[in-house]
Each structure stands twice: as C-alpha cells, then as structure tokens.
Amino acid sequence: xxxxxxxxxxxxxxxxxxxxxxxxANIIEMDLKTMHVEDAVQKGSPPGxxxxxxxxxxxxxxxGEVEIGQLIQAERLSYPALRxxxxxxxxxxxxxxxxxxxxxYDLFIEGALHTFTAANFYNKIRSKLYRHTPCPVIMVKNxxxxxxxxxxxxxxxxxxxxxxxxxxxxxxxxxxxDLMYYQFTESEEEPPQDSxxxxxxxxxxxxxxLMEAGRQTGEIRSFRGLxxxxxELLRDYGLVVSPFRRTLxxxxxxxxxxxxxxxxxxxxxx
Amino acid sequence: MRILAAVxxxxxxxxxVEEVAKLALNTWADVTLIGVGPKLTSKxxxxxxxxxxxxxxxxxxxxxxxxxxHFLSYFQGEDSPYxxxxxxxEFIEVEKGRWEELYVCRGARKDLKVRIRQGKPAAEIxxxxxxxxxxxxxxxxxxxxxxxxxxxxxxxxxxxNDAACxxxxxxxxxxxxxxxxxxxxxxxxxxSLEMINQMVTLHHVELELVGVTTGExxxxxxxxxxxLVMRYYSARNIKSWIKLVEIIDFETFIKxxxxxxxxxxxxxxxxxxxxxxxxxxxxxxxxxxxSSVLILR
Numbered sequence: 385x386x387x388x389x390x391x392x393x394x395x396x397x398x399x400x401x402x403x404x405x406x407x408x409a410n411i412i413e414m415d416l417k418t419m420h421v422e423d424a425v426q427k428g429s430p431p432g433x434x435x436x437x438x439x440x441x442x443x444x445x446x447x448g449e450v451e452i453g454q455l456i457q458a459e460r461l462s463y464p465a466l467r468x469x470x471x472x473x474x475x476x477x478x479x480x481x482x483x484x485x486x487x488x489y490d491l492f493i494e495g496a497l498h499t500f501t502a503a504n505f506y507n508k509i510r511s512k513l514y515r516h517t518p519c520p521v522i523m524v525k526n527x528x529x530x531x532x533x534x535x536x537x538x539x540x541x542x543x544x545x546x547x548x549x550x551x552x553x554x555x556x557x558x559x560x561x562d563l564m565y566y567q568f569t570e571s572e573e574e575p576p577q578d579s580x581x582x583x584x585x586x587x588x589x590x591x592x593x594l595m596e597a598g599r600q601t602g603e604i605r606s607f608r609g610l611x612x613x614x615x616e617l618l619r620d621y622g623l624v625v626s627p628f629r630r631t632l633x634x635x636x637x638x639x640x641x642x643x644x645x646x647x648x649x650x651x652x653x654x
Numbered sequence: 655m656r657i658l659a660a661v662x663x664x665x666x667x668x669x670x671v672e673e674v675a676k677l678a679l680n681t682w683a684d685v686t687l688i689g690v691g692p693k694l695t696s697k698x699x700x701x702x703x704x705x706x707x708x709x710x711x712x713x714x715x716x717x718x719x720x721x722x723x724h725f726l727s728y729f730q731g732e733d734s735p736y737x738x739x740x741x742x743x744e745f746i747e748v749e750k751g752r753w754e755e756l757y758v759c760r761g762a763r764k765d766l767k768v769r770i771r772q773g774k775p776a777a778e779i780x781x782x783x784x785x786x787x788x789x790x791x792x793x794x795x796x797x798x799x800x801x802x803x804x805x806x807x808x809x810x811x812x813x814x815n816d817a818a819c820x821x822x823x824x825x826x827x828x829x830x831x832x833x834x835x836x837x838x839x840x841x842x843x844x845x846s847l848e849m850i851n852q853m854v855t856l857h858h859v860e861l862e863l864v865g866v867t868t869g870e871x872x873x874x875x876x877x878x879x880x881x882l883v884m885r886y887y888s889a890r891n892i893k894s895w896i897k898l899v900e901i902i903d904f905e906t907f908i909k910x911x912x913x914x915x916x917x918x919x920x921x922x923x924x925x926x927x928x929x930x931x932x933x934x935x936x937x938x939x940x941x942x943x944x945s946s947v948l949i950l951r
Contacts, residue, residue, distance in 0.1 A: 395871075395874075395877055396872070396877040396878075396880055396896075398882050399881055400896075471695065497865075497896055497897075497898050498895070498896060498897045498898070499897065499898045499899070500897060500898065500899040500900070500907050500911070501900070501903060501904055525896075526895050526896055527888070528893075565658075646895055646897070
C-alpha cells in the first residue's frame with residue numbers, strides 16, 4: 385500500500401490538492417494522511433519556553449484546526465477514510481521534510497496553482513523541501529479528472545528508474561497510460577527530424593518494462609517543438625509523470641516546459 | 655433573462671443577431687432588437703406631422719426587419735417561444751366538470767421587440783437598457799475600422815463603460831478555443847455565473863478562471879470565491895482551469911494567451927482591475943481584441 389502525505393493550508397491550492405489526492409486514493413491502494421504546519425515565523429517570535437511556549441503553540445494550532453478541519457470534512461464525502469490532520473507548529477519545509485523521512489512516505493502531494501509566469505514554480509523547485517525530499521512529489525496545479533496518465537521522456541531521462549518509480553505507485557491502477565518522448569527546439573524555424581533513434585529506443589524499452597510488469601500502454605508518441613507548444617499537448621492528461629534532476633539550471637528549457645504544463649505533475653527524482 | 659441587441663445597417667450586426675439567437679435558443683430570453691437613427695430636427699417632425707414611414711429611413715427599417723427574420727429563423731415552428739398569437743375557439747374547463755367554448759388568444763411565450771430610437775447611439779442604447787431592465791447588451795462592431803459602430807468610434811466601448819448590466823462586444827472571430835474569465839474580487843453575481851455557463855456551452859469550449867493578483871498570492875476572499883466558482887462549474891460538468899496572473903503581467907497575458915479566446919472581465923467596485931486596468935484600457939482591449947469581450951456585472 386502506498387503511503388502518501390498531503391500538505392494542507394487554508395487555501396485554494398490545498399483544497400485542490402486534497403480533492404485530487406482523494407481521487408487518487410480511490411484509484412490506487414493508498415494510505416492517505418494529511419498534515420498542516422502553522423508557520424511559527426509568520427506568527428511572530430515564540431514566547432519563552434516550557435509551558436508558556438506550549439500554550440502559545442496550542443493557541444496557534446487551535447486557530448488552524450478549524451479551517452483545516454473544514455477542508456477535511458468537505459472531502460470525507462468522496463473519501464470517508466480521511467483522518468484528522470497532523471497539526472504541527474514550526475518551519476513548514478523542515479517539518480514536512482522531517483515527517484516524510486521519519487515515516488518513510490512513498491509520495492508527497494501538495495497544491496501549487498498554475499501561474500502565468502514561472503517564478504513561483506522555480507521557487508518551489510528550488511526550495512529546501514524539493515531539494516531534499518526522499519519521495520516523489522505530485523504538484524497539483526489544477527483539479528482534473530484522473531482518467532489518463534502520460535510518462536514523458538527525453539534523451540537525458542534515466543528511463544528505467546522513471547518507469548520503476550511509476551510502477552511502484554501505479555502498477556495495479558487501471559487508468560489509461562500513454563508514453564511521450566519530447567525534444568525541445570529553441571525556435572519555431574527548426575526543421576522537423578525524420579526519425580530519432582534515441583526516442584525509438586527509449587520508448588520501446590520503456591514499453592517493454594511496463595508490459596513485463598503487466599501494465600498496458602496506449603499511445604506512444606514522439607514530439608519536437610518549443611516548450612510552450614509541447615506543454616499544451618499534455619492538457620488532456622490527469623497526471624504527467626516526469627523525470628527531474630535536482631541540479632537543473634534555472635534557465636533550462638525543461639523547467640520552462642514543466643512550469644507551463646497546466647495538469648498535475650509527478651516529479652520523479654533522478 | 656432580457657437581452658438587448660444593438661444593431662445597425664452594416665453587415666457586422668448580423669454577428670450580434672446570431673449570437674443573441676444562439677443564447678436565446680438556450681435561455682428563452684426576452685429579446686429586443688434596437689436600432690438608433692439620427693434625430694430629426696425638422697419643425698414639422700416635432701409637431702407630429704411626420705408618420706413613421708416618413709420619420710424612419712426605409713433602408714434602415716428594412717435592415718432591422720431582416721435581422722428579426724434572421725433571428726426567428728433559429729426557431730422553428732410551433733415550439734418557438736416567439737411564435738405569434740394564435741386565436742380561436744377552444745373548450746376550457748371553467749369549473750370541475752364544466753366546460754365552456756371560449757374565444758382564446760394564445761400569445762408568444764417570450765417577447766421579441768423590434769425598436770428604433772432616434773438620437774445619439776450610445777445614449778439611446780443605454781437608455782433602452784435602463785428602461786427595460788436588461789440583463790445583457792450585445793453589440794458587434796467593424797473590426798476593420800477599430801471597432802466602430804455606425805461609422806462612429808468607441809460606441810461599444812462607451813456602452814461597456816456605462817451600462818449597468820453585462821455587455822458582450824461580439825467580434826467575427828474564427829472559432830474560439832476557450833473562455834478566459836478574469837476574477838479579482840469576490841462579488842460575483844449568480845446571473846454572471848449563469849451567463850458564463852451559457853457562453854461555454856454555446857461555444858463548446860473549456861473555461862479558464864484567471865485570478866488576478868497584486869503579489870504572489872490571491873486575496874483570501876478571492877480564493878474562496880474562486881473555489882466556489884470552480885465547484886459550481888464542476889457540478890455542471892464544465893471543465894475549468896485555474897491560472898494566476900499578476901496585475902503587472904495582465905496586458906502581456908492578454909496579448910500572448912487570450913488571443914482566440916472569449917475574454918470575460920468581472921468589473922466592480924472592489925476590482926483591482928478597475929484600479930490598475932481602468933476603462934480606457936478596457937476600451938483598448940475591446941478595440942484591439944480579435945475575439946469577443948464580455949464585461950460582467
């Protein structure tokens with residue numbers, strides 16, 4: 385059973401993330417837990433220590449409990465097994481990182497509303513949480529129906545590792561699965577290629593591994609184009625599974641591509 | 655719902671009539687087609703000596719009659735809500751078990767009025783909308799001439815600016831690919847939600863809800879409203895996407911991403927769009943956009 389953690393705040397991104405996670409939990413065998421961190425820094429300096437500090441922390445948690453509780457209550461209709469969240473005071477990234485490591489979660493899910501510019505996406509990717517979290521992350525940008533998934537590959541993808549991560553979570557799921565190989569161009573004038581041996585090899589091998597694991601694939605396609613054009617092709621998917629190296633350059637085309645995809649993205653660390 | 659379609663004698667007005675007909679097919683709205691002619695200043699006219707035939711330009715009257723026929727062509731036979739009165743003798747049950755043959759006239763279930771006013775176009779159209787309690791004004795314009803109407807600049811823009819109701823400025827664009835609705839405050843009327851529902855259904859497009867921010871995040875009240883709006887459309891099986899745009903990027907977003915979309919702006923007192931994107935920019939948007947623009951109130 386997959387152990388998944390959803391980070392919740394009293395905001396629209398969390399509402400979308402929780403609804404998406406409940407949808408996912410109804411499709412795959414998942415132990416879904418939620419967590420809310422009251423940011424101690426935002427609320428001012430914690431007073432003293434001992435029982436004074438504990439009293440202060442309890443008061444902060446109480447105010448968060450009501451709003452987060454309402455989020456949970458609303459989603460129990462679609463997923464009755466949803467339990468009360470873990471409520472913690474502290475630095476959000478530190479606490480979530482600690483929790484994912486301590487409890488050996490298989491998947492971390494959080495909301496990240498889709499934005500016109502890529503700055504918010506870059507900040508998230510570069511955060512301590514994303515640089516160090518041991519498990520794959522689903523960034524939920526929009527609430528979409530989970531009817532079809534696509535795994536995207538490029539020439540740098542460690543495709544065996546990517547497929548293995550996907551299978552760990554979705555092996556028994558019956559959702560449709562497509563495979564897509566992409567290559568970026570830097571201008572619209574670049575001529576199309578007749579064939580791409582790398583693409584054919586990677587797609588063929590990925591399909592083999594999936595079939596051996598009992599996972600059927602649907603469409604298998606190869607594309608070449610600008611990041612903004614390629615990202616639009618993925619709009620119909622309920623989840624885009626992408627490899628991701630944490631050392632990627634901020635100005636890289638991959639980051640531009642991922643920031644433009646409006647669907648939820650599963651980032652598989654490579 | 656009551657719709658006012660402002661028409662003139664130029665071909666682009668057919669586009670407005672067609673859009674209203676499609677809306678009326680789904681909503682069974684009361685519709686008024688209105689044309690505006692020049693005010694006659696002759697003393698004989700003011701004294702009431704002119705008949706309608708003399709006061710109104712024949713080609714203009716012919717044009718507006720053609721628009722009425724074109725509108726009615728979207729509604730076939732006896733099921734048309736705009737079917738004219740039919741009178742005849744019918745047996746009506748006047749009391750339980752007692753029937754009487756009465757002469758009965760059954761009128762149209764919905765109004766289709768055709769009017770001509772005289773005066774300044776924008777003022778007359780707005781006056782008609784106030785007097786009739788209209789929910790939506792629909793107007794097309796000459797895209798080749800910077801969105802003029804009856805050869806006059808900025809008529810649709812003035813109406814969009816001063817109307818108390820929503821205004822749809824219709825452009826003769828290629829098929830639209832989506833509807834983009836900008837939201838930056840929490841005052842969203844039920845009527846405007848229904849209107850967007852109608853437009854999305856009519857054009858078979860997806861809906862993009864764009865939250866306009868002044869920093870990195872949406873205001874808490876706008877977030878809550880956006881969540882409610884999303885749930886509203888999800889319950890009606892309308893796929894909606896969310897995107898956040900900072901106000902400083904608003905015009906760039908319109909140029910890059912909203913071309914080919916039907917753009918809807920919720921304007922209101924609490925709108926930061928009104929503060930950062932004042933009506934003169936809305937005027938520019940209406941003039942420059944290749945697609946229709948819906949100002950929601």
